[in-house]
Amino acid sequence: MRQTLFSLRYLFALGWRLDRRRLLAGAGMLLLAALATPAVAVSLGRLVDGVAAGHSAAAVRWAVLAAVALGVELTLDNFAHIYYFELSEITDEHLNRDLIRLVNGTSRLDRRDDPAFADRIDLLRQDVLQMRMTVQSGLQLGAIAAQVLFTTVLLITLSPVLLILPLVALAPVFLGRRAEQFMQVARERQSPTTRSIRHLRLLTTNPASHKEIQISGSAGHFVARQDGLLNTYNSAMRRAQARHASLVAVGQVLFALAYVGSVLWVYGMARRGEASIGDVVLVVSLATQVGAQMASGLDLLGVVHRSAAGLRRFLALRDETEAAAATVPDAPAPMTVGGGLRLESIGFTYPGAAAETLHDIDLELPAGHSVALVGENGAGKSTLIALLLGLYAPTRGRLLVDGIDLSGVSPQQWRTGVAALFQDFAKVELSLQHSVGIGHLPEVESREAVLGAVGRAGAGPLADRIGGPDALLGRAYGDGPDLSGGQWQRIGFARTLMRRRPLLLALDEPASALDAMAEQRLVDAYQAMAKEVAVAVGGVTLFVTHRLSTVRLADLIVVLEGGRIVERGTHGELMTLGGQYAQLYAGQARAYAD
Numbered sequence: 001m002r003q004t005l006f007s008l009r010y011l012f013a014l015g016w017r018l019d020r021r022r023l024l025a026g027a028g029m030l031l032l033a034a035l036a037t038p039a040v041a042v043s044l045g046r047l048v049d050g051v052a053a054g055h056s057a058a059a060v061r062w063a064v065l066a067a068v069a070l071g072v073e074l075t076l077d078n079f080a081h082i083y084y085f086e087l088s089e090i091t092d093e094h095l096n097r098d099l100i101r102l103v104n105g106t107s108r109l110d111r112r113d114d115p116a117f118a119d120r121i122d123l124l125r126q127d128v129l130q131m132r133m134t135v136q137s138g139l140q141l142g143a144i145a146a147q148v149l150f151t152t153v154l155l156i157t158l159s160p161v162l163l164i165l166p167l168v169a170l171a172p173v174f175l176g177r178r179a180e181q182f183m184q185v186a187r188e189r190q191s192p193t194t195r196s197i198r199h200l201r202l203l204t205t206n207p208a209s210h211k212e213i214q215i216s217g218s219a220g221h222f223v224a225r226q227d228g229l230l231n232t233y234n235s236a237m238r239r240a241q242a243r244h245a246s247l248v249a250v251g252q253v254l255f256a257l258a259y260v261g262s263v264l265w266v267y268g269m270a271r272r273g274e275a276s277i278g279d280v281v282l283v284v285s286l287a288t289q290v291g292a293q294m295a296s297g298l299d300l301l302g303v304v305h306r307s308a309a310g311l312r313r314f315l316a317l318r319d320e321t322e323a324a325a326a327t328v329p330d331a332p333a334p335m336t337v338g339g340g341l342r343l344e345s346i347g348f349t350y351p352g353a354a355a356e357t358l359h360d361i362d363l364e365l366p367a368g369h370s371v372a373l374v375g376e377n378g379a380g381k382s383t384l385i386a387l388l389l390g391l392y393a394p395t396r397g398r399l400l401v402d403g404i405d406l407s408g409v410s411p412q413q414w415r416t417g418v419a420a421l422f423q424d425f426a427k428v429e430l431s432l433q434h435s436v437g438i439g440h441l442p443e444v445e446s447r448e449a450v451l452g453a454v455g456r457a458g459a460g461p462l463a464d465r466i467g468g469p470d471a472l473l474g475r476a477y478g479d480g481p482d483l484s485g486g487q488w489q490r491i492g493f494a495r496t497l498m499r500r501r502p503l504l505l506a507l508d509e510p511a512s513a514l515d516a517m518a519e520q521r522l523v524d525a526y527q528a529m530a531k532e533v534a535v536a537v538g539g540v541t542l543f544v545t546h547r548l549s550t551v552r553l554a555d556l557i558v559v560l561e562g563g564r565i566v567e568r569g570t571h572g573e574l575m576t577l578g579g580q581y582a583q584l585y586a587g588q589a590r591a592y593a594d
């Protein structure tokens, strides 16, 4: 109960902060409408008494009052809805903004890779929808409480015994709350299943998957998988629903008994001459109203209770994010690399993973060097790059820049000094200007900077063809051209090149979608950039590729296997060594010669 009250207080305070005019108008109208409902019952009772006693004037007066009360109830309820609906919209926007901030609030990716964290976020997205309803439900609940209070006073005035009616009406409320807890626990337990269902829905309705699903004819397979998950979800929720319904039914049966008892009691009073026929009508009307009030109060309390659980999760995430932000190191990042980067006994385990991905990495990356990372799929190349970029913190060992341990340096600041093109680069569907420009926000509006980066990335002819920097890319915002995979990769490369002086430039499989000519241009651009940053800031450049012909010129080649470094050296040294690199290189060279 404390949590529910806290949730109401919190969300009302939020509503007050966001738009007090709408909050007050909605609450005032709802309250008046709520008091008008028992007033209708009183007027009807007195109307019947007037008719029974043959007092036409009194009967007409009460009939008019009943009509006015009914009119007030219906009209104000309707207008109040407009106010609290708009307030809910504003609250929803506010909470969603907060959620985006919280999800992206940590400085590293660790949390976002954790499946348990993904479940929490999934649940929170639904929670926000619930919380938006809380302001509205809380107002309605308040109005119902006032209504019940007014009704109770009217009943007690007739006979204190009738207090039984509102008292027993509390039974469905308390049992309903208990029942809601079952549902809440079931929902939380099922969140991995709902996440999987959502993933499947996204996968099967995403245009990128259509071709593969068509070719493989796997639509039926996905539907069957989804059905399986839905069955699991539905049967768990059905069980919880059955317990929920049984508890609620017990409460409702108790109330039905109290209802019948109250009507019989006032009927007895009327027979003894202690009450009028109008009083019987009044009690029947009030008892019916109490039933309806309790039923809607129960529903509303369910909403408020669910949102209280949601708010608890929301605030827990906020506290964690703030605590994490408070422990984020804030030492300034170096502006240049004098000596180089050094990895000392680095180990790394992904959040939620059972085993370590990188083991005992000891590596020296001298300033100004170009380094190629080579290894089979899953060897750990992208993971190593993510660590160097400060996207993850090593779980063991130290990462030093000119002797400064990066664990003490602000990751955000370090990342402003690096540039990267990821294997799964983003297809940023904005104008070409912004799609490229966001690579270096201070110059996002600069034509010169964007066109320069586009030119260096070898995407000049592409930019001309699609209509220059203002041309929209993709179809998210307009009718822009749908680019090929290689063309998107070139745009991504241009975005990377927006940063002219990175201390670390990392390209992870940057040519995977490029044709041979474009790949050669990319390698040329990379080498030019590597030389430029080496001279300007001592920047280290990293290149990951499976095409070994492009790594020959690297100053250092590092071969990874199973998360460990197995070989390192120049192309010549590794060929002389005759190890894994030499075999791979010879194998690829043979394949090309054939």
Ligand SMILES: Nc1ncnc2c1ncn2[C@@H]1O[C@H](COP(=O)(O)OP(=O)(O)OP(=O)(O)O)[C@@H](O)[C@H]1O
Binding pocket: 113, 350, 351, 353, 357, 375, 376, 377, 378, 379, 380, 381, 382, 383, 384, 423
């Ligand atoms: N977010 C993640 N959570 C858990 N494990 C991960 C995650 N990302 C990668 N891994 C695991 O880490 C290992 C190394 O992956 P990584 O992407 O670094 O390899 P890679 O050498 O870049 O491979 P590829 O050549 O295929 O790109 C793999 O076994 C992979 O399954």
